[in-house]
Amino acid sequence: MGQATAAQVSEAVVSGSSVGKTFANGTVVALDDANFSIEKGSFISLVGPSGCGKSTLLRLIAGLIEPTSGALHLHGTRVDGPRQDVAMMFQRATLLEWRTAVENVLLPTEMRGKVTSADRDRAMELLKLVGLGDFAFSFPAQLSGGMQQRVALARLLQTGADVLLLDEPFGALDEFTRERLNIELLRIVGEIGATTIFVTHNISEAIFLADQVYVMTPRPGRIARVIDVPLARPRELSVQLSPEFNHLVEEARVTLGAL
């Protein structure tokens, strides 16, 4: 790897060069030759049908799995396992049922050492930020699905990571709740200036949220196209009615062969 490449890598927060991942004795190519570079503070959506490698790419960045070929870099250093500057949120809230909401938010801190009173204050603040200040001592079973995902979001932010990976985080919720949470997500990540990578199979959602949409296609999983989304921020739901928005949806659909 030459001097120029190293400099290039350090500019982007997250980057991948020729990243490939093959599962099951080399027969399933989940991700093939992915090249990308993500700027600090940007919001990236990964969209595509199941099997296109979007979740695989997310897990590779999280360091949960290792690439079969190529390399991933985060803040200029190679990803070789889970690390503190990146955190992940899943489709299901995966809260610990025996912990209250605020104790769930504190989990990432506990993994790293002793919990200080500053950590506890921050956990409370984050619960307020996601609108659950009054539910800090409720258990997950006492919360609705949407509220559980809010707790998971607060826990994600508690990690302090500046690269957030979200794997269809609101996919299991009803459409109204999902839209509301998406808007809140935009507000929150904008506030803290995080770099966000968001996986979804919903094209409109992908475009609504993102600065850049990575359209991915299956067999083998590939980043088929990167679509820039020049819509102004802050965005409101009504932007989805605009002709520019619909043009972007059309572009994505054409790439996916779904039109």
Added chain:
Amino acid sequence: MAATAISRGMPRSGMSTGMRRILTHGGIFVALILAWEVGARTGFLDPLFFPKPSAILASFWRIYFVQGNIWYHLYVSLGLVFAGFAAGSILGIALGSLVGFNSLVRRFIKPYVIVLEATPRIAVAPLLIAALGFGAQSKIAIIMLVCFFAPFINTLSGVVNVNEEKLELFKSLGASKMQILRKLVLPEAVPVIMAGERLALTAALSGVLVAEFIQRDQGIGSLILVYTRNLNMASAFACIFTLTIVGFLIFKGMEILDRRIAFWNHEDGMARVGALRKGRWAKQAEA
């Protein structure tokens, strides 16, 4: 109170459904006992095997308050039950987690678990007596043997079937093996372990009887044997019904314990612990 009872109850009788249910069940119960009493008095039921309920009641009075001999045997038997239960479940939980955490051990132990599961554990009881001799030790060993399996299997499955998504979360947070064990695997296995403990306690109650049937020196089991051999069926029945009550109390006790330990599966438990943790949090904030 009266107003709510009327509004919820059947308009015809003016009684609440709960009250009606109690009356219905109570009525059926009394009718059954009466039929038994009449049957035994008229000779329709062989009084040797079905003593009159009134005679059983009299025996109850006698063995509890006149002779008072049952207390000692009850004390002995319950002592054995809890000793055997404690030993069996500790061993079961410990071995279950050990096997569960170690995939290598798990692979090798599986056939033996299947063999052990297929063998009636009671069959080994005489061997235990031969090895440990007569006395409390071999009795406890028998109870331990019948108690061991449910906690072992439940702990094993609880530990092995850890939620994959939560595991991935912990890994993404960079959790150590020990943290995964302490903060995820064990707490998550608690409800299923508790279910195993319930089965074990029920098994322990049967186990103590088997142990005392074999070594009839003392305890409720041997008391039942003695009474039956003397054709004092009323007293034998009094002992059996005593066991019914003990079994019921033990079952209820386990239920209460389960609600306290696996509190997050119960609405009232969550409310209680939630308030408790809120108080603790406030105290920590002050300090």
